[in-house]
Structures are given as C-alpha cells and as structure tokens.
Amino acid sequence: MSDLLTRYQDSLMGVFGTPQLVLVEGHGCHVTDADGRTYLDLLGGIAVNALGYGHPAWVTAVSEQAARLAHVSNFxxxxxxxELAETLLEVxxxxxxxxxxxxxxGTEANEAALKIVKRHHPGGRVLALEHAFHGRTLGALALTHKPAYREPFEPLGADVTFVPxxxxxxxxxxxxxxxVAGVFLEPIQGEAGxxxxxxxxxxxxxxxxRAHDALLVLDEVQCGMGRTGHWFAHQVTGVVPDVVTMAKSLGGGVPIGATIAFGEDVATTLAAGQHGTTFGGxxxxxxxxxxxxxxxxxxxxxxxxASLGEHLRGRIEGCHDLVEGVRGSGLLLGIQLTQEVAGQVVTAARQAGFIVNAANPSTIRLAPPLVLTVEEADQFADALPGLLDSVGRQAEGHTVTTDR
Structure with a gap:
C-alpha cells in the first residue's frame, strides 16, 4: 500500500492530503484495502453508498444500462x-x-438552486447559516461559512450574509x-457535526x-434520500420549500445530483439556455x-x-464518559465527545477495522450504508467503549499500540 500512496502523491493534486487507505474492493458494508485488510464501513463514502458495495440490483441496473446506452447529449x-425525474417528484x-x-x-445541484434564487430577485442578497457547507465551486462556496474555505477565493459568486x-x-x-432573494438551509448540518x-x-x-418573497432552499445533499428514515429530512416538519437539492446517496456511488423546483412559478424561473450540463442526467x-x-x-x-438509527443511538449514548450525546436521525448520526479527540478515535477505529469520520475535533460522524445490519451496527457499538478507553489513555500520556 505504501508504494501506491507514493504514486498517489506523485500524480494527484494534494487537495485531500494523504489518503488514509488504498481501497481495492467492497461487498455489502465492508471494504478491503490494498494490503488485504477488511473494514466495516460506517461512513459509506460520506453518505454516498446507500446500498453499500456490489448490491445486486444496483450492479444489474448499471451493467445493463452501460451495455445499452451510457451517454447522450442534452439535445x-x-x-x-x-422516469427518474418523475420518481423524484413523487418521493x-x-x-x-x-x-x-x-x-x-451536490455542489452542482446547489449551483442550480443559486441561479434560480438569483433570477428570482436579481441583485438580491442570499442568506445562509453559520457553519453551513454547500459545496466548493465559486457559487456554492459563497454559501459555505468556513472562512478557510472561502477567503482564498474571494470575491465569490453571490452576496451572502450568514446568520446564526x-x-x-x-x-x-x-x-x-x-x-433578500433566498435562504439556504441544511435540515441537518452534516459537515458542522x-x-x-x-x-x-x-x-x-x-x-x-414567504412573507418577504424570498425563496427557501433546503440542501438535502447529505441528509436526503432516505438517510434519516424519510425520503427527505424536512418532510417530518410539514414544510414545503421552494427548492430542494440532493446528491450523495441518490446515485449509490455513481455521480449524480438533482435540484427540484417546487411549483410552476419557481420551476420556470430559468429559461432555455440559462443553465445546463454535459453529463447531467x-x-x-x-x-x-x-x-x-x-x-x-x-x-x-x-x-x-429509522429503527437502526434509534438502536445505535441507544447503544452509544451513555456507553462511555467521553460520550456526551448523539445527534441526528436515522443513519446520519454525530457522536458528540466531551474532549477534542475525534481524530484519535477515527485512527483507533480504523486500526480496529471500522471506518468512521471526524466531522470536527469533538464529533464522530456515522453515515453508513442503509443496508447496514443490526449485527454489524452492534459490532461497532460493542467495540466503541474500548476504542474510547484507548484514546483516553493516550490523552493522559500513555502509549497506544498502532499498526502504522
């Protein structure tokens, strides 16, 4: 694996840092690295691999379509x-x-939403939330709160004001x-923890x-497509937005994003030629x-x-002094820690055969495939107290044995 990582560093831009692993195959909720070690993937490609790896229905659909017709232009x-558009409107x-x-x-889905907002009220400001993440292209980046992401590339593609x-x-x-032309909100702020x-x-x-004639855009790129136990996280609130964006789980591993404009007035905001994409759709x-x-x-x-998320929450809450609580819904969960040791927990988990993510220094993010079983979830829940023990000892100045 070390040779492959060296080749990676010599051939790809370093925008992601050094990869943690070189993965070569996957099946169900497990992936295998170039050294032959297998891991239970509780991150799912950051909420992408909704059906895990190699699901027969997904493989069959992609294989048959690839053999028949993979791409046509937008002519x-x-x-x-x-059929996909009709199904998305239905769900x-x-x-x-x-x-x-x-x-x-997801970034492109939010770019389309931003153009709808800007056409709705030309010259108007856009509101987004502090700690928001909506993407990294210049328009979507304008909606993303973290200064380290935005400031090197200013001026950006929209006049955005951030509110708490x-x-x-x-x-x-x-x-x-x-x-104000529009407001962008994530029903669950995934990157914020x-x-x-x-x-x-x-x-x-x-x-x-509605009272101020501004569009409400809900970014469901991470929390949509069934991840919370509902097709979209906002649906439990009864709110009907003007625009919803989605991606990640939608393609199960194949890149795709979607922007839904609700109602005739919003859906006809962009005229022919005012937006487009070569590969989209x-x-x-x-x-x-x-x-x-x-x-x-x-x-x-x-x-x-929904049920497995509640099960996991019940197993994790109170399992260790380092666990303050669990946020989120369904299979998008954030384990809030009492200390800023999330990075160490990620490393310890990987050494124990689990892939998780540190959304911030004190939050572990879980976004596993929706096909995760109770038994697989329990494997992690059973191991977590020991992982936290090892990190706690390390924080106190003791040495933890590693395999790196």
Whole structure:
C-alpha cells in the first residue's frame, strides 16, 4: 500500500492530503484495502453508498444500462432520465408544475438552486447559516461559512450574509431589509457535526421567506434520500420549500445530483439556455439512481434506517464518559465527545477495522450504508467503549499500540 500512496502523491493534486487507505474492493458494508485488510464501513463514502458495495440490483441496473446506452447529449433525452425525474417528484411530494434539473454532484445541484434564487430577485442578497457547507465551486462556496474555505477565493459568486442557526430573530431582521432573494438551509448540518435544525426553526423560515418573497432552499445533499428514515429530512416538519437539492446517496456511488423546483412559478424561473450540463442526467447515472430509489422502497430501507438509527443511538449514548450525546436521525448520526479527540478515535477505529469520520475535533460522524445490519451496527457499538478507553489513555500520556 505504501508504494501506491507514493504514486498517489506523485500524480494527484494534494487537495485531500494523504489518503488514509488504498481501497481495492467492497461487498455489502465492508471494504478491503490494498494490503488485504477488511473494514466495516460506517461512513459509506460520506453518505454516498446507500446500498453499500456490489448490491445486486444496483450492479444489474448499471451493467445493463452501460451495455445499452451510457451517454447522450442534452439535445436528447432518455426513458431513464424521464422516469427518474418523475420518481423524484413523487418521493419529494412536489406539487403540480414542479420540475427537476439533473446534474453531477451536490455542489452542482446547489449551483442550480443559486441561479434560480438569483433570477428570482436579481441583485438580491442570499442568506445562509453559520457553519453551513454547500459545496466548493465559486457559487456554492459563497454559501459555505468556513472562512478557510472561502477567503482564498474571494470575491465569490453571490452576496451572502450568514446568520446564526436557530435564531429566528436574526433571520427575520435580515429578511425585513427587503433585499433578500433566498435562504439556504441544511435540515441537518452534516459537515458542522450532524447538527439538526429544529422543526420550529424550519417552519419559521418558511413563514418568513414567504412573507418577504424570498425563496427557501433546503440542501438535502447529505441528509436526503432516505438517510434519516424519510425520503427527505424536512418532510417530518410539514414544510414545503421552494427548492430542494440532493446528491450523495441518490446515485449509490455513481455521480449524480438533482435540484427540484417546487411549483410552476419557481420551476420556470430559468429559461432555455440559462443553465445546463454535459453529463447531467445521463442514462447511466439515472439508471443507478432509479435502482437506489427502487431498492430503498422494495427492501423497506426507510423504516430500517429509522429503527437502526434509534438502536445505535441507544447503544452509544451513555456507553462511555467521553460520550456526551448523539445527534441526528436515522443513519446520519454525530457522536458528540466531551474532549477534542475525534481524530484519535477515527485512527483507533480504523486500526480496529471500522471506518468512521471526524466531522470536527469533538464529533464522530456515522453515515453508513442503509443496508447496514443490526449485527454489524452492534459490532461497532460493542467495540466503541474500548476504542474510547484507548484514546483516553493516550490523552493522559500513555502509549497506544498502532499498526502504522
């Protein structure tokens, strides 16, 4: 594996740092590295691999479509593209007149949403939340709060004002100025550490944006597509947004993003020629997405994600003095630690055969495949107290045996 990592560093830009592993294959919820070691993947490609690795329905759909037709230009359409758009409108419970734009990633889905907002109120400001993450291209990056991401590339693609999460008064004050074109919110702020917005805050945002003729955009790139036990995290609140964006789990590993504009007025904001993509909505990606949607439905994975998430929460909360609590819903969970040792926990977990992620220095993020079993979840829950013990000893100045 070390030789491959050296070749990586010699041939690829270093924007991701040094990879933790070189992965060569996967099956179910497990992946294997170049040295032949297998891991239980509780991150799922950062909430992407909804069906895990090598799911028969997904493999069949992608293989058959690749053999038949992989790409056509946007001068044409395909049955898979049309069916996917219809299915997304159905699961989103979108009203009549709603439309879908298909792209290649969550960032691109948010770029499309931003253009809709800017056309809705030309010259208007956009509001986003502190700690928000909406992508890294220049438009989406303008909506992303972290200064280290934004400042090297300013000026960016939109005039964005950041407001504190859950502060209705701050949101109302900005909207009252009268120059706001739209508000971008993540129902669960994944990169911030799996921090949910309350139902009351989302409802207030809907009322305020409607009152001030601003569009409400909900970024469900990470928390959508069944991850929380519902097709979309916002659906439990009763809020009907103007735009929803999604990606990640939608393609089950094939790059695809989608932007849904709710209602005829919003859906016709962008005219022909005002937006586009070469690869977006290609039949291969659409076939993959349809396989994901159909399998989630046929295998009852919404209900499974909800119940397994509660099971995991119950196993983890109170399991160790370093665990302060667990945030999130379904199979998007953030384990809040009492100390900033999340990076050490990630390393200890990997050495023990588990892949997890440090969303920030004190939060462990879990976003496993929706096909994770109770037995697999319990393997991690059983191991977690020992992992935390080892990190606690390390923090006290003792040595932890490693395999690196």
């Amino acid at each position: 044409f359409t395909t049955p898979a593209q049309i 989103a419970q979108a009203p009549a007149g709603s439309r879908v734009f298909l792209s290649n990633s 999460p859950e502060d209705v008064d701050a949101l109302a004050a900005e909207l009252a100025v009268g120059d 799996v921090v949910p917005l309350s139902a009351s805050y989302l409802r207030a945002a809907r009322e305020l944006t 290609n039949p291969l990606a659409c076939a993959a997405a349809l396989a994901v949607l159909r399998t989630i439905e046929s295998e009852g994975l919404l209900e499974h994600a």
